[in-house]
Amino acid sequence: MNITAGLAEFAVQTDAAAIPSDVLDRALALVTDLAGSAIRAATDSESSPAILAMLDRLGMAGAGPCTVFGLTQHYGAATAALLNGAFGHSLDFDDTHADSSLHPSAPVVPAALAAAELTGASGPEFLAAVVIGFEVCCRIGMALDPTAHYARGFHPTATAGTFGAAAAAGRLLGLDAAGMASAFGVAASQASGSLQFLENGAWNKRYQVGEASMKGLMAATLASEGFVGASNALEGAHGFLKGYSDESVADRVVSGLGQDWETLRIAVKPYPACRYTHAAVDGLLRLRRQEDLTADDITRVRVGLHRNGIALVGAPIETKRKARSIVEGQFSMPYAAAVALLRGQFGWDDYDLLGDPGAEALAGRVEVWNDPSLEGLRHPFGATLEVEAKGRTHRLHIPDPSGEPETFPDAAAIAGKFNALTAPLPHNRDWLSALNGLRDAGSVRQCLA
Structure with a gap:
């Protein structure tokens, strides 16, 4: 089986109605969890002012249709994806997927949110795209073999996360299977993220995850405009899996695809640390x-x-x-x-x-x-x-830290973590109520307005 083509077909052909209700509910909980971290980081992360100043200086801070958690201004789609991704990952309080050793929401949710607001998508369409993005990045992360990927000095949230962002955005942008495969081809050239930040406590980690979200959105948008991306982006002779790992197993990308939902294996963090x-x-x-x-x-x-x-x-x-x-x-x-x-x-x-x-x-x-x-x-x-x-x-x-699927927090605990993070900040809107409304919202943009 062509791994890239098979994953692309799954991303665009999976009917939202075929995604189990508990998987969609889990996606909404994870979106809410990420939003709490992003709202706090927008104000309280020491790297946020520099990112915002950079965007302003480069002319990328103009008004647009897309929400950034924690800020009152709306931005263009690419900038919003970058900011939500960087803010969401800045506290290191965002979710984790053990088998791929990455944080799925930080690259995927911001790209999906920007694409949903750009296209006027509904809440159910947005959540289905988030699930697809989760499945794509987690499965690619598993196929990389996290230990081998780390040994090469890569940060899997930023690398595999770029593909998850492309999948979520591409679905909402209406790509067909060939277009999604092309988006993956572009994503393979964009995927990057180094562990070198560990040497001096640098801010690269949070920023490169924001970039993964933005680059995935851009890859999908390029494909929607007819741009031709590299074929066999994952399993090719110079593809992502071979270039980023010495122990990759390509079949892990598609094994159980559409039947075993990795979204249900994503955990929520109780502590803001690795x-x-x-x-x-x-x-x-x-x-x-x-x-x-x-x-x-x-x-x-x-x-x-x-x-x-x-x-x-x-x-x-x-x-x-x-x-x-x-x-x-x-x-x-x-x-x-x-x-x-x-x-x-x-x-x-x-x-x-x-x-x-x-x-x-x-x-x-x-x-x-x-x-x-x-x-x-x-x-x-x-x-x-x-x-x-x-x-x-x-x-x-x-054997396992708390917050894993077997001890996943209930809705009250998710809300409690959200409120603990956001309570010290001035409130310009009821974010939690807006997020809870996404499950049935006719328009993501109007729901979060």
Whole structure:
């Protein structure tokens, strides 16, 4: 089977009525979750002013028909996709898909939203496009083999995410199967995203995800105007899968397509940090409650992680123990552990502990090691804990962090996270009610107006 053609046919030919209701409901929950992060980041992320100033200076900040979460002005479609993608990913509080080790909503939802507002699409049409985008980027991410993709220094949310954005936008722009394959051909040339941001806590990660959303939208729009993209974009001799991974398995893109919905395997984050820290934070919070521990009681914390987790949040350990910027904190297992033990929680406002002497002292007692029992598993986000406190050693194994499909938050919890993020900000509209109305809205643009 031609992998690219098969995926393109799925993206455009899947009837919205054939998408199960629970899959569409999950998509709406994930859209809402992303919007909460974006609204807060539009005002509160340290990188947002620079992005907005760049767009203004380059003449890209003009008014248009498309919504940007957290801002009153409407923008052109490409700019809106860029901003919503960057804002949505800035807090590192957006959703995750374990098998592909990427964040699906940040590249997909903004491209779908911009295309929906550009074309006058309905809420159901928008949500169906979001689901298609999720399926495309998650399956491509799985086919890359996340460990091999990371080993090459790539950021899968930005790379595979470009294809998901193209699929969601292309569906709403009315592409046929040949046009969608062409959009994928363009996306293959646009997909980019480096892990080098880890070296100095740079802002690249959030911006490159916004770019993935914008580039996917642009690829789909080019195809809608008759632009011819490369054929066999995924499996070709110089295609995306071979160029971006040493261990890719192309058949994973289409295995179970339209029957096994990866959208239902997307998880929501309870903490605003890299997903590889979450299982350990869950365990530390549990121990803190059960054993009535304080920071002064802790003499040593050992955290066992998958090798991907070591690369992202555990090495080099001395640097991770002294996180000073928000990005460094988002990718520091020692910082996350210190916050959990000091505060008994880990929310966005807990980054005020960066540089705190007490937090750094506790982080200095955190060790991270590669636990072989976590290798070769379908889900790589588990953790093993050893905590020495009050003369005792407590051991825990946490197979999966909270928020995964088996513990997916209900509607009240989704709303609670949204409200916790947006409550400190001045409100110009009732975003949550508007988002809840998307399921049946005749017009996305009017629903969010």
